[in-house]
Amino acid sequence: xxxxNGARGRAVARTPRARRTVALTGAVGFLGRNLIGLLEDDxxxxxxxxxxxxxxxxxxRKTRFYKVDLTQPTVDARMAEILAAEGVDTFLHLAFLASPxxxxxxxxxxxxxxxxxxxxxxxxRPVHKFILWSQTILYGARPSNPNFLTESHKLEGNRDSRxxxxxxxxxxxxxxxxxxxxxxxxxVLRMAPILGPTVRNYLSRYLGRRLVPTLMGxxxxxxxxxxxxxxxxxxxxxxxxxxxxxxxxxxxxxxLSKVIELAGxxxxxxxxxxxxxxxxxxxxxxxxxxxxxWVDYLRWLCVADxxxxxxxxxxxxxFTTREAVLDYAGAQRLRDARLLxx
Amino acid sequence: xxxxxxxxxxxxREGEGEEAPASDAGRxxxxxxxxxxxxxxxxxxxxxSAKASAKDEVTHAPKAPKVxxxxxxxxxATAEAPAPPESEAAIERAxxxxxxxxxxxxxxxxxxxxxxxxxxxxxxTARASDAPDNADASADESPSPSATEADGSIEDKIxxxxxxxxVLLARAGRERPSTDSDEATSEPRSERANDGSVEVRDAARGxxxxxxxxxxxxxxxxxxxARQWGRVALRDRAEDVDEFGLDEQFLSMAKPVIDLLxxxxxxxxxxGIENVPDAGRVILCANHAGAVPYDGLMLAAALRRxxxxxxxxxxxxxxxxxHFPFMGVALNRLGAVRACQENAxxxxxxxxVVGVFPEGVKGVSKSYRERYQLQRFGRGGHIKLALxxxxxxxxxxxxxxxxxxxxxxxxxxxxxxxxxxxxxTPTFPWFGALGLVPLPAKWSxxxxxxxxxxxxxxxxxxxxxxxxRLNEKVRAAIQDELDVRVRNRRSLxx
Numbered sequence: 042x043x044x045x046n047g048a049r050g051r052a053v054a055r056t057p058r059a060r061r062t063v064a065l066t067g068a069v070g071f072l073g074r075n076l077i078g079l080l081e082d083d084x085x086x087x088x089x090x091x092x093x094x095x096x097x098x099x100x101x102r103k104t105r106f107y108k109v110d111l112t113q114p115t116v117d118a119r120m121a122e123i124l125a126a127e128g129v130d131t132f133l134h135l136a137f138l139a140s141p142x143x144x145x146x147x148x149x150x151x152x153x154x155x156x157x158x159x160x161x162x163x164x165x166r167p168v169h170k171f172i173l174w175s176q177t178i179l180y181g182a183r184p185s186n187p188n189f190l191t192e193s194h195k196l197e198g199n200r201d202s203r204x205x206x207x208x209x210x211x212x213x214x215x216x217x218x219x220x221x222x223x224x225x226x227x228x229v230l231r232m233a234p235i236l237g238p239t240v241r242n243y244l245s246r247y248l249g250r251r252l253v254p255t256l257m258g259x260x261x262x263x264x265x266x267x268x269x270x271x272x273x274x275x276x277x278x279x280x281x282x283x284x285x286x287x288x289x290x291x292x293x294x295x296x297l298s299k300v301i302e303l304a305g306x307x308x309x310x311x312x313x314x315x316x317x318x319x320x321x322x323x324x325x326x327x328x329x330x331x332x333x334x335w336v337d338y339l340r341w342l343c344v345a346d347x348x349x350x351x352x353x354x355x356x357x358x359x360f361t362t363r364e365a366v367l368d369y370a371g372a373q374r375l376r377d378a379r380l381l382x383x
Numbered sequence: 384x385x386x387x388x389x390x391x392x393x394x395x396r397e398g399e400g401e402e403a404p405a406s407d408a409g410r411x412x413x414x415x416x417x418x419x420x421x422x423x424x425x426x427x428x429x430x431x432s433a434k435a436s437a438k439d440e441v442t443h444a445p446k447a448p449k450v451x452x453x454x455x456x457x458x459x460a461t462a463e464a465p466a467p468p469e470s471e472a473a474i475e476r477a478x479x480x481x482x483x484x485x486x487x488x489x490x491x492x493x494x495x496x497x498x499x500x501x502x503x504x505x506x507x508t509a510r511a512s513d514a515p516d517n518a519d520a521s522a523d524e525s526p527s528p529s530a531t532e533a534d535g536s537i538e539d540k541i542x543x544x545x546x547x548x549x550v551l552l553a554r555a556g557r558e559r560p561s562t563d564s565d566e567a568t569s570e571p572r573s574e575r576a577n578d579g580s581v582e583v584r585d586a587a588r589g590x591x592x593x594x595x596x597x598x599x600x601x602x603x604x605x606x607x608x609a610r611q612w613g614r615v616a617l618r619d620r621a622e623d624v625d626e627f628g629l630d631e632q633f634l635s636m637a638k639p640v641i642d643l644l645x646x647x648x649x650x651x652x653x654x655g656i657e658n659v660p661d662a663g664r665v666i667l668c669a670n671h672a673g674a675v676p677y678d679g680l681m682l683a684a685a686l687r688r689x690x691x692x693x694x695x696x697x698x699x700x701x702x703x704x705x706h707f708p709f710m711g712v713a714l715n716r717l718g719a720v721r722a723c724q725e726n727a728x729x730x731x732x733x734x735x736v737v738g739v740f741p742e743g744v745k746g747v748s749k750s751y752r753e754r755y756q757l758q759r760f761g762r763g764g765h766i767k768l769a770l771x772x773x774x775x776x777x778x779x780x781x782x783x784x785x786x787x788x789x790x791x792x793x794x795x796x797x798x799x800x801x802x803x804x805x806x807x808t809p810t811f812p813w814f815g816a817l818g819l820v821p822l823p824a825k826w827s828x829x830x831x832x833x834x835x836x837x838x839x840x841x842x843x844x845x846x847x848x849x850x851x852r853l854n855e856k857v858r859a860a861i862q863d864e865l866d867v868r869v870r871n872r873r874s875l876x877x
Contacts, residue, residue, distance in 0.1 A: 184702055187725035188627050258708020262628050296630070296716075299623045313708060342721075363623070 060087030063279060064129040064168075066111065066159060067136030068093040068100075071240050072174060075272050076133070076279075077104055085280065090127045092120065093136070111136055111155030112147065120162035130169040131279055134159050134215075137174060137208060139235075140243035141331045145203040156211035160218045163225065170226040172278050173215045177233045177288055179208055182261070182343035189346035192231070192286040202334035219284070226282045228354075230274055233290040233345060236365045237268030238372030243330040248304045249373055255297060256339045257310035262294040264344045267360035267368060274356050283354050288345035291362040297339065303363070304370045313340065627697065627726070630716040637717060644677070645684045649783060649826040653689045658777055658830040661692040664731040665833070666769050666776045667738045668857050670757055670865065671746030672785035676704065676714070677821065682738050682779065683718055685828050697730050698738030699723075701747075724768060731772045738779075739765045741854075748797075754785040755865045763854040770844040770853075775833040778857050780864035783826030786875055824875045829864050 063080060067073045068091035078099040080086045091097050092109040100106055107123050109116060124132070136155055142148050156173075163171055180190045181198040196212065198205030212229060219227035234244050244265075247253065266289060274289040301308045311319065320333035337343075350356040360368065375381035624630045645651050659665060671678060679698035686696045699722035705711035720726050722739070730737050740746060741760040749758060769776050834857060836843075843849050 184705060185723075186721075187723045188721065189725065189729060191725070256708075258712065260712040262624065294626055294628070295623055296628070296712075 061085060061131055061279075062088045062090065062127055062129050063131045063133065064090035064092060064124060064127065065133040065135055066092045066109070066155075067134075067174075068097040068106070069095045070135055070137075071139065071235075071242075071268070072271060072275060073097060073133075073135045074099050075268075076135075076275050077101075079272060079276055080279070083276075088127060090123065090129055092123070111158055112150040116155075117158040117161040117165070120159065121165040124162060124166040124168065129166075131172070132159070132163055132168045132170065133172045133174070133275065133279065135174045135275075137211070138204070139240075140246075141202075141204040141335075143327070149203060149207050152207040153210045153214075156214055160214060163218070164222065167222065167225060170228070170279075170282060171215070171218070172275070173212065173227070173229045174275070175208065175212050175229050175231040175286075177231045177264075177290065177345040178338065178343060179205055179212065179231065180343055180345065181205070182337040182341040184341050186342050186344075188262070188342060189344055190288070191346050192288055192349055199334040199337055202332060204332070205334070226284045228278045228283055229286040230278055230350075231286060231288050231345065232271055232274070233264045233266040233288075233362075235268050235271045236265040236369045238368050240268040245369060245373070247330045248301070248306060248369065249376070250306065252309040253301045253304075253306045254316075254339075255301070255308045255310050256313045256316055256336065259313065259340045260296045260298050261338070261340060261342050262344055263297050263300050263362070264290055264294050265300075265362045265365040266291045267358065267365035270356075270358040270360055270365075273359070274350070274354070277354055277356055281354065285349070285353065287350040287354050287356070288347050289350055289356060289358075290345050290347040291358045291360055291365055292347075293361045293363055294344055295362050295366065300366050303366045304373065624716070627720045627730070628715040629697070629718050633713075633716040634718070641680055641684050642688075644821075645681060645688065648821070648823050649681070649787075651681055651685060651783075651826040651828060653685050654827065654829040655832075656685070656689045656830050658832050659686065659690055659694065659736065660775070660833075661694075662734065664734045664772065664774045665736050666731075666765060666774050667696070667698075667736060667779050667830075668765060668776050668861070669738065669740055669779035669781050670755070670785070670861055671740035671742040672749065672754065672788075676700065676719075676740075676747065677787060678740065678781050678784045679714070679719055679738060680717065681784070681826065682781070682828065686736060694736045696736045696738050698740070699727060701740075701743050703744060724764065727765075727768050728772060731768070731774055737774075741765050741858075751786075755782070755869050757858055757862050757865070760854050760858050763850040766850045766853045766857070767844045769836050770839055770850070771841075773836060775835050775837075776853075776857055777833045778831040778860040778864070780829045780831065780861050780868060781826065782829075782865060782868040782872065783824045783875075786824040787821035822875075825872065825877055827868055827872075829868060831860050831864055834860070 063086055065073050065076065068077060070093075073091070073093065074097050077089055077091060077097050078101075080089050081099070081101040081103055086103065089100075089104040091100060091104050091106045093106075094108060094110050096106045097104070105127065109120060109123070123129075134156065136159075137152055138148055160171075177190070179196040179198045180186070180194055181196070183197060186194075196209045198209055200206060215227065215229060219225070235242065236244060236248075270291060271289065274287075278287075295303070298308060316336045316339075317333045320329060320331075320336050323329040324332045347356070347358070372381060623632075659667070667682065669678060669682060679696075679700065682698065683696040686694050695718070697718050697720050700714055700719040701722055704714055704719065705721055720730065722743075727737055727739075741764075742749075742758045743761060745758040749756070765776070768774070834853070836853070839849065
């Protein structure tokens, strides 16, 4: 799939259609919520169809909300009806969890099976474009990774982590969908971990600790994407028809130790051999942001190359990794002082 | 240690979060979230608005002397309406203040006071421009003794205005050093007392004249230094690491140690360094040995110290190096890069000197008896790399490195522990950290004439026979040079 992307990605064309109708799942998530706000302001968007279990707070004049639960078995038929009734031409699938959860069975239903439902609806009532939100952490942190992972690299995230496996499965079925439905433009945006002043996820909570656990003797290079750039990339993909897989990353890399330094925290090095058991105990006790498979990301490299997005999608991040961290740190400091609500 | 302290401190200070937004001022940033509200340059940010309001006043100014008294009163009536209530109260208080207030002693404050008003009303310039009129109004209408006694002469109006500004200033709670406005006192008193228009002109000039005074008061405050410190700290660490993890700061910290090893410990001598071109990409292909891979470091030091162009070297280190805690990170920060085709190609695309050790783990784990006997050169990955990127290969023979940390035969133990090697040498770990001190053998690094791959086409990288032949050519060149150098040295240490 990814090999054909290169060739298909050349067919960059701006569709001259007057006003788009955009449907998005996961409308109350961070990305969905803010993207609705951005799309509301854009004249090229005629209507926004928000699909979620709650009404997004940013819904405005153009937004029409449908209560859709992706974990329900008959949701695909209902979604196909909605797509037909609203005349949706662009579908953004953003209903993925930003942080690991204990409810892994529910997460599996939502992410893996939910994606299947979404794609079935898009098969039943074809859309012009399908955009999937994915993440670069799915490549997996491995000692054999090159310093910059390209889109052709396999998704080898830790198979022990349901959080990663569900997303890898979801991306696999989207790739299959792209092959089956050549008339649909399928863009997959693999984003680096998102950091910024307002986004809350496992990463912001991890860096929000007074003592940030790290692995003794290991200091991998980290790469982040500012929340504004994440939204800009989604909007860019909504506006342009560029099929293919894209790594959406901020410029530059920072060692984990520097990230913690910039965030004004203190690193707490844990000997590597005991880190994994300790992490699983702490995760079971609900004292940790992520399960033990996350230890890999504190040890090995998982940095992606954003060159293709730069060339084909013409995505330029406005914030570097460093600026994303600083921006996060500024807001986090206010949160620490209780000047900003968490 | 010092780096840690330096690093953590500036960022724990206030006014740091603003640095980042400042750095991307030119970017198309739309922030969805709340931003830090406290600006470090509150004074600088208000200045333009003060100037703007002052300009407004200038445009209004010519009118002032011309208008007749009744017209002035009509204007007052209109001007009163938009004035906020609290300024009204201030005017009342100012007007009722004893006449001692608007005396010479208060004069110096005047300029800054007007500036202050401009700043306060930075949102509504209208209010600032109306300020003189307002003062007139209060002087005319309020039952204050000073106003009634002086029959509303302009002089008193000005004084009323001054006292009003004083009150505003006091209310703003902003302390200004008394040295603040020396220039203002030096101004001729008479000119100022003429009419409102001159007053306005002073006000317009105020912010410009005040420039050095502002910074003077800034310098007196501790916050200024905190801000400057944060800024300097940020500038110094503008680039923490490059994209492959090289940390310039760490490198400069390690440089004295590396140079000591280079000059004093191993007394490295180089031959044929002119074979490394001054510019453009090149692959240095060297022999590899020792439990601790010093050879990459020394090769980098040789290029930095001896080469006329001081070319930086990025050498490819085998995966197993990065499995070790501390050592992997340290070598990465000093310039080592994980050996893989993607990394090497990316490095060569940016015209870097890339050092490769094709023996890899086999070289590191060879026994003392096998020293200077080149092991198999991998599967020729470096040759394929050179063919694909059309990069010349410079064979490098390093003599001395193979005696610094001779490995004991620990192959079975390594297999048991599932590690590529177990670093057990005659001294380590028996003597603890002391055992890590390498043998001070005499080193020599010979750069041999480059082997060009220009004559081959795109397909040649897949030609296994050609790759094998070139691989053997490079290997033979290094082995020959090693043999000559080893034979010709008088002892291990000379």
